[in-house]
Amino acid sequence: MKFHRIVVLIDADNTNLANLEKLIQYISTRGRIVVKRAYGNWSENLKDKKSALQQSGFKTEHYFNCVPGKNATDIALAIDAVDLLHKNSYDSFVIVSSDSDFTPLSIYLKESGVYVIGFGKSNASEAFRNGCDEFKDIEKIPTSESNSQHLKNTAPSATKKDxxxxxxxxxxxxxxxxxxxxxxxxxxxxxxxxxxxxxxxxxxxxxxxxxxxxxxxxxxxxxxxxxxxxxxxxxxxxxxxxxxxxxxxxx
Structure with missing residues (x-):
């Protein structure tokens, strides 16, 4: 399925970004990425992640975890997602995280009429996986070639119209x-x-x-x-x- 306007939101605190380039290449085959944001507490151990994200065109949002037991990054990402949903016309949201806390968000976005794609670890919670329209293992991102074949096989044809x-x-x-x-x-x-x-x-x-x-x-x-x-x-x-x-x- 192809999309016109895609939002990509990355939870950098809970995501291995070794495959960041492949991730962006794959999402680009699904449509036009118009918003790219990443959220994290950019301490020393996340400095390399921040640099890689900025080089890939992401707006990096910094949040301190001021309250014990509360993840400011998760809250900020969710607030921005809902804000973007109601202010603009996007047809797909990509949430990159393995955190089950994003399950209510993914369900809310889906119920609001947008297509939700999740990326995370293979051991990501079943709740988050099921809350998305699609979920993909971030360590096994399809190559451009295999994804092109997938799109070709699932593209609107004689059996399915645009x-x-x-x-x-x-x-x-x-x-x-x-x-x-x-x-x-x-x-x-x-x-x-x-x-x-x-x-x-x-x-x-x-x-x-x-x-x-x-x-x-x-x-x-x-x-x-x-x-x-x-x-x-x-x-x-x-x-x-x-x-x-x-x-x-x-x-």
């Missing part, structure tokens, strides 16, 4: 069935149409904060208009219509 292709089919049909005199269709109507035809539809599942963001990402397919709502400066009515090329393909 989910976005289905969305576009419904958006195009909605535009045809519900277009107004000016040729445009309300994005609000399109949202209702999608929810009627796709069980549990939400733009977040496909990596978008809302339907408008999705439409705007495909300007080659849709022309978009925005009109201010009288008396509400912060909101607009959004409508769309099919571009000529899309109309032609439908005829």
């Amino acid at each position: 989910p976005l292709e289905i969305i576009h089919k419904h958006l195009q049909q909605c535009a045809i069935d519900n277009k107004k005199d000016d040729g445009y269709t309300s994005a609000s109507d399109a949202g209702k149409y999608l929810r009627q035809h796709i069980l549990g539809f939400t733009p977040k599942t496909y990596g978008y904060k809302n339907l408008t963001n999705l439409l705007e990402d495909f300007r080659n397919l849709y022309a978009i208009e925005k009109h201010p709502i009288p008396g509400n400066k912060n909101s607009v009515n959004v409508s769309y219509k099919l571009c000529n090329s899309t109309n032609n393909s439908e005829s």
Whole structure:
């Protein structure tokens, strides 16, 4: 499965990063990494880890364990994950740790509509493994070649269509069935149409904060208009219509 916007969060206190380069290479084959953060108490014994992470483009967050029995690193990673989930449109979170404390987080992210991939040791807790959509042994990361074959074998084909292709089919049909005199269709109507035809539809599942963001990402397919709502400066009515090329393909 491929993703549009991936977040990678590493618990450096509980992770062997000997395979860091292979880890990033593998995740990159799954989609575009847009956020890379690592959390740890960067004392002397973690200095080498910090340097390697920074060279790989990670933002390294430092946290002291001020309260006995409480891991500030775990708390900070979880808070950031939830903050990122609600502020932006990401479709996959990668959590790198073997700590079972991240089980509630992985379940929460999954229930919120994002795909969760966990990386950790082979002896990572069963609870954390089951809390992720996928879990992989960080010491046995697939090579680029083997992963390419895996993606080829599991890629959408005659037996499985790309989910976005289905969305576009419904958006195009909605535009045809519900277009107004000016040729445009309300994005609000399109949202209702999608929810009627796709069980549990939400733009977040496909990596978008809302339907408008999705439409705007495909300007080659849709022309978009925005009109201010009288008396509400912060909101607009959004409508769309099919571009000529899309109309032609439908005829």
